[in-house]
Amino acid sequence: MPTILSSLRAAFDQKMPAPVEAKHSATRQVIALQTAAGPVWTPRDYAALARNGFMRNVIAYRCIRLVAEAAASIPFAVTCRGETMADHDHLRLLKSPNPDQSGTALMEEVYGYLQTAGNAYVEAVRLDGEVRELYALRPDRMKVHASRDGWPGGYDYEAGGRRTSFRREEDGFMPVLHLKLFHPLNDHYGLAPLEAAGNAVDIHNAACSWNKALLDNAARPSGALIYKGPEDAANLTADQFERLKSELQETYQGQANAGRPMVLDGGLDWKPMSHSPAELDFIEAKHSAARDVALAFGVPPQLLGIPGDNTYANYREANLAFWRQTVLPLASRAASALSGWLCGDGEAITPDTSGIEALSGERSARLDRIMRADFLTDREKRVALGFPADPVMENDDE
Template identity: 55%
Template sequence: MGIGQRVAAWLAPERAVARAEEAKSWAPAGGTLFLAGGGAGEESWRERSYEALARGGFMRNPVVHRCVAMIAEAASSAPLLIYRGAEEVAGHPILALLRRPNPTEDGAGFLQTLCGHLLLSGNAFVQAVRPDGRDEALHLLRPDRVRVIAAADGWPEGYEYRAGRRVLRLPAEEPGGGRGPVLHVRLFHPLDDGTGLSPLVAAQGALDLHNAAARWNTALLENSARPSGALVFKPAEGGNLSPEQFDRLKAELEAGYSGAARAGRPMLLEGGLDWKAMALSPRDMDFMEAKNGAARDIALAFGVPPMLLGIPGDATYSNFQEANRAFHRQTVMPLMRRLAAALGGWLAERGGEPELRLAFDEDRLDGLAAERDALWTRVGAADFLGEDEKREAVGYGPRQAA
């Protein structure tokens, strides 16, 4: 039984009807709102694993929670910039929209949620609301509530967003042509042309092991902090315990030796009684190493150096600063470039300015401050470069004439 089935069994997956604010009308975005009952598509909705991964991973596993939070917070920390060619455009409406995507979210919170959806499900969906001819609000659609509608040629022709029994259908393209009101960002999936693959899917085995280790440790503490076993009666002349003796012995064990508060209490055994362990001890199981190994596998799937999570046994990087730099270079920056290109290209085309390019200010990433300082020092000491050449070398345009 996979993690999705186990979590579904734990939670008895009866999905409640969405709250009123989640089922708000999306008519301004150009969709059609109607009520929908059960149908042939219900099986595909039950097969989605986003809810299972979110509950069993992000909501219950500290390693997954910290990995997703670290990546999302770092990816939303650098300010966004708009360029027309090589020239920066200040005060563009797209920047204002991304700083305040909708009345209930700021730009950093919007990007963090977008990254969370992408990392946990492999997919992220953004809806643009355009009441008067230009995009005025951006809303994130929960991935497990969205179904991609494929046309006969296999390409998406629309999207369905389901909240309880209410369904909104949105086109993939505007009626007159051009980008539609939904942006779909997805991670690579080798076996699916329409949806992405979450990093957590690749780490499901490690997630199961880490969660099972935590549950085992909790159960161990609740059961006197010792492995399960049996009291064996070995009388010198044969025979068994009487019913009264058995009940008294059972009551004494439950009253005097069960519970975390009585962990480690020595057991006093009468003549003929012997304790026989019936489970492997933590040392025999190599408990902590198995748990730490599972944590390292989870961190590896997300691209977070285990050293940054405080997981022992990782000697890949010589110090914390080097690990933090590798995290930003190899995980955060590729994700930020991907999101900037997707969001910028989509909003620019919808605004009729396809030549615009959205980027982020790398100089404002705290994790790369040491690299930038070293670069500026080297470039500043290069006497053979002119002032404009030095500015270009560190990512700035030529100085404007006064």
């Protein structure tokens, strides 16, 4: 005899619609076995990286500024079904993202966060379903909120003791764009070039601290004062020891006393006990560390003034390599992310490289090659150069 519970279950099953097949990533179940739901915290100290790298190290500071400023100087273009738009809502938004910043300032902040933290977050403010303003958020205050299947389900932003949660809206729009660099061991956060260059930054900072210590203790070589008094007085008295330390600090230490000869009396003998800077070769180690830092950021050492083969031709080639191998890929990554976040069907955001001075030589060479190609018609040449196939006449009445 069926029970009341079984009857209710049968009736409920009859009313439930058949499950709809949903397509999803084949790796979702695998990730779900590895990642628990809830906030995933940044696995490193962003403040320490920013303080010891960007704020204390001149090489890392200059590398981050060079990359961020160069990439932010590239304007964005909007295409709609293959046609470049002269005026578009996305163009106006990217040129003036909020009342306090220009588009260049916003993207410089985004690129700087990417180089420092490996992550950058952009918040979109919508009104009536349209994105009206964009803001860059500090990456150390943002935490990825993992959903039950292991993928990011939202973001939590904490500042001033207050938490703001960002979740996907009813129409499927995520109000936060997360840009991140590749990290081989983390599913949610990117790996910053500054972290990869951490050891080289420490070596360079230590070398600078060494130089500072030499300036502060210019005339005092590291060593020991050995007392060779009479046998009945083998050791200095407490008063003699304190007076000797005081005289050394007041008379022989500091920049004002650099080069002053040391006068020893009373059976005192000086015995050096440390290597000289030349023996330690710390200057070359400093330059080597600087080159390693520049390598992590993709900045040629010639652009930073690091001693080496800095001829004019090498500088020009280094500048071209910097734009081709570092700046353009970064700008293309940001444009692709913005395009997938803001654009609809048939629309795309791309970096406009036509005004980059460093690439003018390549553009001129390409123009010459196309114009000298006798096997191409004028229409084909115009298309190859990115122009419409037929010129548009300004006074065309038709």
